[in-house]
Amino acid sequence: MRYLVAITGASGICYGLKLLEALQGEKEIIVSETGKAVMKHETGIGYEKLSEYGNLYSDDDLFAPSASGTHKIDAMIICPCSQSTLAKISNGIADSLITRSASVALKEGRKLILVTRETPLSVIMLENELKLAKSGATILPASPGFYKNQHTLEELIDFIVGKILDQLGQNHELFERWE
Template identity: 40%
Template structure:
């Protein structure tokens, strides 16, 4: 899997929202995207809390762990399709403009990561990878999961939007009449896939699916 158009960096940070990251990973792999996975230390704490998932030590072991997770869900994983890199692995392709995927999603994105990326910090591989995508005029999607937001958070989002990033707060809609938590997760993941230009059948399209009730507009 060496086609640059089928590569994407998925950064997972320490905000609440582990189910969003897992579902997005499932969908990316199912669509034969090669995924460079970057997981912060805080994200591992969140996964243990929200998913009772304990990541093993080492990047290769983590990649094998994620592959086994997906295969247990019936998703075929190709060789080297999931690659995991450590926080200071500066020789990762994601760290260089000459090798990094042109697309990156930070899902979920903590306000700490939001701040670092907005101010151009590159103290970790996640921060450097985001900086690379921005400087190379690639596509950066940021999925914050925090509320309420104070002025500093909003200023950081504005700054990133002004340099081309797409800010997609994890704010699921309800017009699809969700029945489960998975339905709410799918709503957010579907919108991310839309912006990545990838196919999705997680939710129906507005105006093309059966929706009922008022839109709230007269």
């Protein structure tokens, strides 16, 4: 399985990093310029470190493989997904590799998962999310569950990443299921 993971400048880089660790299969990675800055600020980790997880592509490289519908991926996950990125995708603006790749995923009928992390949401944000959901994208807000008394930050992150893996059909043991 081949996955495209994009990280944008929304807070919550920890979700994207955990996803890259847990996701099974071949990974291609794009990080926006703001995503790089937020990653450094929130985690102290530099962008180059992500090459340990897969092939890195520059967000301004519109000649990268994922810019074309002929390049096969099984799913694209934007984690975290800023509302700015979501708005561009929702309105057909494909001015970066991330937004172009998402546009390609939608037009090719491939799985597109957007892990949003903004709150509260304006009516405009909700309408953009609804438009993308109607177009086939999965909107997966980073809203951790507390079903099994998660107490640590890592457990809360694992819950969200586990929900992403569930959407991709991947087995995991990141959280205890409700029985």
